[in-house]
Amino acid sequence: MKKIVPFFMVILLSGCWDVEELTEVGIVAAMAIDMDEQSGEYQLTSEFLRPSAESTFVSSQDEPFLTVSVTGRSMSELLRKTNHKIDRKGFYAHNKVVIVSEEVAREGLLPIFETFQREQVVRSYVWLGVTKGTSASSVLEKQKNSISKVPADFLSGLFDNAEYEAVSFNLLKFYKQSLRQGQNPVLGVITFEQTEQSAEPDVHLSGGAAFKKDKLIGFMNNDETSAYNWITAIHRNSEEGALTFPYKEDKFITLNLVTIKPSIKPEVTNQTDISFTVEIKQQLEVAERQELQKTETRKELAQVTEELEKTAEKEVKEKVEQVITKAQEEFQADIFGFGAALRNKYPKVWNSVKDSWSEEFANVPYEIKVEIEILNTGLLDGSLHPNE
Amino acid sequence: MLNRANFCSVFCIYSIFLQIIQLCMSTRDGVEKMRRHWKIRKSNQSQQPKQTNHTVKTVLEDNRSTLKSIFKNSVDIQFRDLQLKDKKNTHAFICYTEGIVREEFIHDNVLEPLLGIDLLEEKINDHSLVSYMDSNIIKASSVDKTSNLDHVIENILRGQTAIFIDGFDSALLISTESYESRGVEEPDTESTVRGSREGFNEVITTNTSLIRRKINNPHLIFEEFIIGGNTKTPVRIGYIDGIAKQETVDELRKRLESIETDVVLESGYLEQYIEDHPNSIFQTIGNSEKPDKVAAKLLEGRVAILCDGTPFVLTVPYLFIESMQVPEDYYTKFQFTSLIRFFRMIALFLTVATPAVFVAAATFHHEMVPALLLTTMAAAEERVPFPILLEALIMTVIFELLREAGVRMPRPIGSAVSIVGALVIGEAAVQAGLVGAPMVIVVALTAITGFVVTAINSAVILVRFFLMLLAGTFGFYGLLLGTLFIVAHLSSLRSFGIPYLTPFAPVVLKEWRDTFVRLPLKNLQSKPRSVLRKKY
Incomplete structure (x- = not known):
């Protein structure tokens, strides 16, 4: 008895304080943060799942999700206000994406994400995206191209499938890079694109939104984003994609990316003269050749391959130059991590320049070395060609 | 969202748990404690009738x-x-218990020679009559001469036949036992696909012979x-001298001798008297109905305890791992085994x-x-009015009821229970809104995996x-503490001096060669000595 009584006291008197039955929680799958133009307050739109619509027993006419919007000044205020408006308590651990509008991003993101980290409301691997030219909440509506029933699944699918022309950036990386010295984050950009075929616009994840610390300073197009990914290669999507460029008489050739190995090498001469060498090593394979040229011998094939490598190197080098120029001149933000590389190799030099790194970065000289190797040509040596 | 007060309460709980665990761990010197336990039990005076020492008298009457x-x-x-044909026409009588003797045998081998012989011709003097009968007249494999009447009575009740002769102060006990018994059949409890189909029966001599x-x-x-x-139940211990550890045999003898009880109807009685930890829920004595299994355990150095009246033979020492082993493991290929x-092992963890x-996952x-599973789980719970802990309790209790009903009920109505059972723990329960669909799967999984580890x-x-209960009140934290507690308890157990978790x-x-995996038989040789003979 002496052992049993305290045991049951422990269970019956102290247990269950944080019990939450499944029927009490409202699972939030996506969040969108906008800025109310008149009042300047934040507007949070949360996408709750409606489990009964997913029931395997009773088929339901309801949409499997519903969205709730509230306005307020701070994130935790918004989260609480959301609970006032819906009959379930918000549960954010299964949140998949957080979308912020351009205006919110320009104001700075760390103030609103601070509570996520403090209270561990949202997991650190939610995808982060910035909308361009549209409100964030509009992305949470059901999209025309969505196979998933829930828009949150659609959005996280876009991030999962992204190639190097877009950016898949999660909350944890955003914290890391925005708080780190010598590097600035780049988030994925979600845009609506109107096509001529249909009345409804398509949602796109492409391009990048460059940040200076936690504030948005500008957008990059697809080519620039590709080059950004080649230089940094820190995202899961950086190693996926293909390079298409013209080759001989308006015919195109496509090379698939197999591996990529970039490195940024800082060099300091005379104590203060900082320069960088950006080295990019890519391994590619031939995915498509439109020119239908007959390749007779192995020797010819080697020549063709060499020629292709040279052309591809030129293509890549041009794009990389373009994006570094843009970062230096337009953004004045070190999105590639030049500063971080310098800090690792020359900490003393870094300490002397770190306070004015943005200005230093804008004028820093650099050299680009691209090395491309074509690993194989698929199952065809030359290409398909009709016999005369 | 954790705050400081909650952390404090959790810490308090943790320290109390540690204390409970420590209390349990303190029973580590199991043998000593158990000996004390027996002494207490010994003081219980048994209710058996007092026997006066009767002796066989010279006067027949x-x-x-x-x-x-x-x-x-x-x-x-x-x-x-009877009246013998000798000089004095000596009177005699025989006494036996009907039903447990073979009456034809008594007639052919005792009465007929006794009454047919002309003792006058044989020139037997009076004094040697009894020994002459013993050696020359009675045709039985075992004849015992005794003058202790209590001994005679005990053996009459066991099926022997006693002959009393006028003028002699001793009686002859002739073994004429014969009684109905079940044949050697295939046991229901431990069925195998491959291997011996023999099972013990209720007669101890048959069981001994099978081994x-x-x-x-x-x-x-x-x-x-x-x-x-x-009951005066015959109990036999069997061991292979030289393989079994002598200390174990001595300890077992001592424990059996110290049992003071009136009734032993099944080996389970013995088990509860001699086990190391009567208060533990884990059994530290094995049992089996299969002679091949018991023989294997004897050859490993264990000691068997056979009890008359039951086909269940006990084996000691019994280790936890034995509940994961079956005879078939050694008859089939080692890779498959x-x-x-x-x-x-997985089944054990799953069923527990x-x-x-x-x-824990659904409430805390x-x-x-x-995420996807959570949505479907939530969808299933949507129409259920109970907390998940209650649901789980309802379903597991219903399952235990069905299982118990299946064991107890008469065979002919077995199908009725399975039909009702399928309704209760099935879609009907879900559609009635009593439980969610995932809970049905959980209980079914628990049940199936439970049947894999029937030994424990x-x-x-x-x-x-x-x-x-712990998971429903403390979540995974409680589950972890509970598991810790069980493991601590298991490691404190001993079976006849050998740690239970060896x-x-x-x-x-x-010895891991015969635990998670079974190595080929040639690597299992010299098996018995190390674990069972080692001193801990």
Whole structure:
């Protein structure tokens, strides 16, 4: 008895304080943060799942999700206000994406994400995206191209499938890079694109939104984003994609990316003269050749391959130059991590320049070395060609 | 969202748990404690009737009246008077219990020669009559001359026939036992696909012979004990001298001798008197109905305890790992056996923890469930009015009821229970809105995996409820504490001096060859000595 009584006291008197039955929680799958133009307050739109619509027993006419919007000044205020408006308590651990509008991003993101980290409301691997030219909440509506029933699944699918022309950036990386010295984050950009075929616009994840610390300073197009990914290669999507460029008489050739190995090498001469060498090593394979040229011998094939490598190197080098120029001149933000590389190799030099790194970065000289190797040509040596 | 007060309360709980665990760990010197326990039990005076020392008297009528007064004319005790053809026409009578003797045998081998012989011709003097009868007249394999009347009575009740002769102060006991018994049939409890189909029956001599036939070794020794004041049940221990550890045999003898009870009807009685930890839910004595299994255990150095009246033979020492081993493991290929062993281990964990994990994940740790599964789980719970812990309890209790009903009920109505059972633990329960669909799967999984580890079913059921309650009140934290508690308790157990969790705790790496995997038979040789003979 002496052992049993305290045991049951422990269970019956102290247990269950944080019990939450499944029927009490409202699972939030996506969040969108906008800025109310008149009042300047934040507007949070949360996408709750409606489990009964997913029931395997009773088929339901309801949409499997519903969205709730509230306005307020701070994130935790918004989260609480959301609970006032819906009959379930918000549960954010299964949140998949957080979308912020351009205006919110320009104001700075760390103030609103601070509570996520403090209270561990949202997991650190939610995808982060910035909308361009549209409100964030509009992305949470059901999209025309969505196979998933829930828009949150659609959005996280876009991030999962992204190639190097877009950016898949999660909350944890955003914290890391925005708080780190010598590097600035780049988030994925979600845009609506109107096509001529249909009345409804398509949602796109492409391009990048460059940040200076936690504030948005500008957008990059697809080519620039590709080059950004080649230089940094820190995202899961950086190693996926293909390079298409013209080759001989308006015919195109496509090379698939197999591996990529970039490195940024800082060099300091005379104590203060900082320069960088950006080295990019890519391994590619031939995915498509439109020119239908007959390749007779192995020797010819080697020549063709060499020629292709040279052309591809030129293509890549041009794009990389373009994006570094843009970062230096337009953004004045070190999105590639030049500063971080310098800090690792020359900490003393870094300490002397770190306070004015943005200005230093804008004028820093650099050299680009691209090395491309074509690993194989698929199952065809030359290409398909009709016999005369 | 954790705040400081909650952390404090959690810490308090943790420290209390540690204390409980420590209390349990303090029973580590199990043997000593158990000995004390027996002493207490020994003081319980048994209720058996007092026996006065009767002896066989010279006057025939005295013996007869003593027996009649003791048996109080019980109808199944038969007396038959005889008159021998000798000088004095000596009177005699025989006494036996009907039903447990072979009457034709008595007629052919006792009465006929006794009455047919002309003792005058044989020139037997009066004094040597009894010994002459013993050696020349009675045709039976065992004839015993005794003057102790109590001994005579005991053996009459066992099926022997006693002959009393006027003028002699001793009686002859002739073994004429014969009684109805079940044949050697296939046991229901431990069915195998491959292997011997023999099973023990209720007769101890048959059981001994079944073991003896498997092990043709002169060092296989059986010793007999008579236990139980009223039942006088024959109990035999069997061991192979030289393989079994002498300390174990001595300890077992001592424990059996110290039993003071009136009734032993089944080996389970013995088990509860001699086990190391009567208060633990885990059994530290094994049992089996299969001679091949018991023979294997004897050859490994264990000691068997056979009890008359039951086909269940006990084996000691019993280690936890034995509940994961079956005879078939050694009859089939080792690769397959190793896989099956692995599945059995998984089954053990699943059957103990599945409902608890489900309850914990669904009430406390939604973030640990994949989002899609959580949605379907929530959808299933949408129309259920009860908390998940209650649901789990309802379903597991219903399952235990069905299982118990299936065991107890008469065979012909078995199908009725399975039909009702399928309705209760099935879609009907879900559609009635009593439980969610995932809970049905959880209970089904628990049940199926439970049938894989039937050897420790009783402990598993108790642990399952214990962990379920903890998981429902503290979540995974409680589940972890509960598991810790169980493991601590298990490692504190001993069976006849050997730690229960051997070879895992203490680690005997060499013996792992027959635990998670079974190595080929040639690597299992010299098996018995190390674990069972080692001193801990």
